[in-house]
Amino acid sequence: MNLNTRLLKTLGFSWLAFLITGLLISWFFAIPTITVLIDRSYCPPDQWQQVSQTYTNLYRQHQRRQLRLQTVILFSNLGQDVFVSPPMPAVIQTLSTYGHSDKQRQTELQKAYSKTQLLDCR
Amino acid sequence: MKKLHFKFWLAIGLCLSLLWACSPSIDSFESADRYLREQLLPKIQVESQTINDTETYNIEIPPLTDSVPDPNTFPLYGAKPTDDPNIVYVEIYSSAEKANGERQDERWLIDVVEQFNQQRQTLSSGEVIQVGIRNIPSGLGAQILAAKKGEPAGYTPANDLWVEILKAEGVPLQPIAPALVSNQAIFAIQPQVYAALGQGGKVTFDRVLNTILAGQIKVGYSNPYIASSALNFLYTLLWRSAGHAQDGKPLTVAELESPQTSSAFSTFQKQIALTTPTYLDLKQIWLRDPQTFQAIVMAYQSYVTLKKQPGFEQLAYVPFGVPEVSPLVGFEWNTASEREALQAFAKFATSAPMQQLAEQQGYEQTEYLKQGEFPPIPSGEVLKAAQTFWKQRKDGGKTVYMELVIDTSGSMEQNGRLKAVQDALRFASQQINAGNQIGLVTFGDRPIRRIALAPFNMSEQKRLFVAINQLQANGATALYDGVAVGLADLMEKQKTDPEGQFYLLLLTDGERTDGLEFEQIKDVIQHSGVRIYPIAYGEVNQQELEAIAAIREGTVYEGTPEKVQILLKDLFQTNL
Numbered sequence: 001m002n003l004n005t006r007l008l009k010t011l012g013f014s015w016l017a018f019l020i021t022g023l024l025i026s027w028f029f030a031i032p033t034i035t036v037l038i039d040r041s042y043c044p045p046d047q048w049q050q051v052s053q054t055y056t057n058l059y060r061q062h063q064r065r066q067l068r069l070q071t072v073i074l075f076s077n078l079g080q081d082v083f084v085s086p087p088m089p090a091v092i093q094t095l096s097t098y099g100h101s102d103k104q105r106q107t108e109l110q111k112a113y114s115k116t117q118l119l120d121c122r
Numbered sequence: 123m124k125k126l127h128f129k130f131w132l133a134i135g136l137c138l139s140l141l142w143a144c145s146p147s148i149d150s151f152e153s154a155d156r157y158l159r160e161q162l163l164p165k166i167q168v169e170s171q172t173i174n175d176t177e178t179y180n181i182e183i184p185p186l187t188d189s190v191p192d193p194n195t196f197p198l199y200g201a202k203p204t205d206d207p208n209i210v211y212v213e214i215y216s217s218a219e220k221a222n223g224e225r226q227d228e229r230w231l232i233d234v235v236e237q238f239n240q241q242r243q244t245l246s247s248g249e250v251i252q253v254g255i256r257n258i259p260s261g262l263g264a265q266i267l268a269a270k271k272g273e274p275a276g277y278t279p280a281n282d283l284w285v286e287i288l289k290a291e292g293v294p295l296q297p298i299a300p301a302l303v304s305n306q307a308i309f310a311i312q313p314q315v316y317a318a319l320g321q322g323g324k325v326t327f328d329r330v331l332n333t334i335l336a337g338q339i340k341v342g343y344s345n346p347y348i349a350s351s352a353l354n355f356l357y358t359l360l361w362r363s364a365g366h367a368q369d370g371k372p373l374t375v376a377e378l379e380s381p382q383t384s385s386a387f388s389t390f391q392k393q394i395a396l397t398t399p400t401y402l403d404l405k406q407i408w409l410r411d412p413q414t415f416q417a418i419v420m421a422y423q424s425y426v427t428l429k430k431q432p433g434f435e436q437l438a439y440v441p442f443g444v445p446e447v448s449p450l451v452g453f454e455w456n457t458a459s460e461r462e463a464l465q466a467f468a469k470f471a472t473s474a475p476m477q478q479l480a481e482q483q484g485y486e487q488t489e490y491l492k493q494g495e496f497p498p499i500p501s502g503e504v505l506k507a508a509q510t511f512w513k514q515r516k517d518g519g520k521t522v523y524m525e526l527v528i529d530t531s532g533s534m535e536q537n538g539r540l541k542a543v544q545d546a547l548r549f550a551s552q553q554i555n556a557g558n559q560i561g562l563v564t565f566g567d568r569p570i571r572r573i574a575l576a577p578f579n580m581s582e583q584k585r586l587f588v589a590i591n592q593l594q595a596n597g598a599t600a601l602y603d604g605v606a607v608g609l610a611d612l613m614e615k616q617k618t619d620p621e622g623q624f625y626l627l628l629l630t631d632g633e634r635t636d637g638l639e640f641e642q643i644k645d646v647i648q649h650s651g652v653r654i655y656p657i658a659y660g661e662v663n664q665q666e667l668e669a670i671a672a673i674r675e676g677t678v679y680e681g682t683p684e685k686v687q688i689l690l691k692d693l694f695q696t697n698l
Contacts, residue, residue, distance in 0.1 A: 098388070099363050
């Protein structure tokens, strides 16, 4: 009986310790989550390739689970598009850019989403 | 006996299967092209009379006078001009959507003028006022006035943008009434598209525009040199692209050249499913096949009547741009009596009973009009620059290929039909953008290749002039032989440039009397990737031309020797 109680306690504490360790690891080494804001206002093609390359790097990190791209938002002064799952880099690479940059919209988006990374060609 | 029966039917079955297997099925571009080259073209005797370089070099292109139409070729309603000294007669050029006597839902101003004339109102001098309304599309009205080809007493386009263009052209105006009736430009949108847009919140013009620019909606658009709603949209798009929705300032000519503005326009143009001279053409195509477009640019009042058609009951709309309220202006050449007569007519048209009549015909005071948040009215110089901007960039980097397939059968000699077409082609050639390709095939007893498809430039324009000069009317009407040759040339080009836009303009004054029949070429047209614009230029088989147009979302245009010049100019301006 005594032996059983001990065994159960040992097992219980072990599991608890395992759980706490797991939680601590996930808390200390959590994958950072970001929202990517892409300013799609007019950008000369060569400069847009740099924007596209930066996005490709982020996307690869997302694939390797080093980073989580929660949402990707394209915006200009003519509107915004929200991608709930990150688009493939080829989509961003071939994107048309048009219109002007919209600082007001950018600020609103940065306020609305907690951690954002802005990609633009300026 | 039973065995014999079985063998007999087996043999029949095998023969039928063989027949079915051997008969060519046309279900793709490749099979259409193969069928055209292997089955149809060998049956046709094609002549070639291409123009050599010496002839091209030697011809001088004469100075081409303007191709502005004669206002007297447009229908006049209400009173007619008179010499009666007791009557003061005033003629008003009116936009088509409110002065079309042929349609019950587009004749508000005609109803108004008929009631007004019956009243026989008098001026202070005692003269009786009588008003005539001439139905001329807003853009054409402005062109006629700017070219001084007509001197009416009044002009009531659909919106103020045309008034600004006239001011820029130096036409001396006198404001009479800022608005005769309530209307607005809109995007008419398929209900399922509207519902999808609505999932993200309120469906606004911004949201629609953004979805179009994102490549998710294909739209039908019309020529901003003619159609008011098209000019209104063009201005609104450019104004917003330049960032003025935020600061409220008007668009400037310099901003049209900025990459920010032109990039938005180029992106929009990629989403155009079809451009026609007026939105009424788009409406006809949409009525025939509601799946052709997801949205079209048109006037609200016309949308109200479109919603009454079966299959369009759930059609939605989103307003935009400056109000389309039909201002009425007079001119400095008017006498004091004419000015007073116009004011009396404007007062009558804006009276409560006439406004109620307008409401019954779809002219409603919508929330958008009540809110009054519109883009500022730009200068005429900006609008003219915007029209030129559209013309120069509308093809969005794609090459447009157009084969002109022209009837030169004997009947084209009657009533100066061929001569009118020759003149019209010369004038219309000024509207072709450099780099686009144009070919010319004529048909009488047999088709004749005259101009091969080639990038348009000064030399090609000269070649076209030589070919036009050589046209002579004779022979029968091998209509579909001509179409087959034109299609073959266009399909050949399509193999090397699949991104191009391909059109065949078919002008005929009669029924097919020789050569291939419609049924033989129908499937080829369907899979050719070529849009055909038939022009009915006389006693044609209207039903068959309608069928040709319907195969590839086209519409039949009516041509007469008096109007063919402006028709070809519009089609070339819109497509080339």
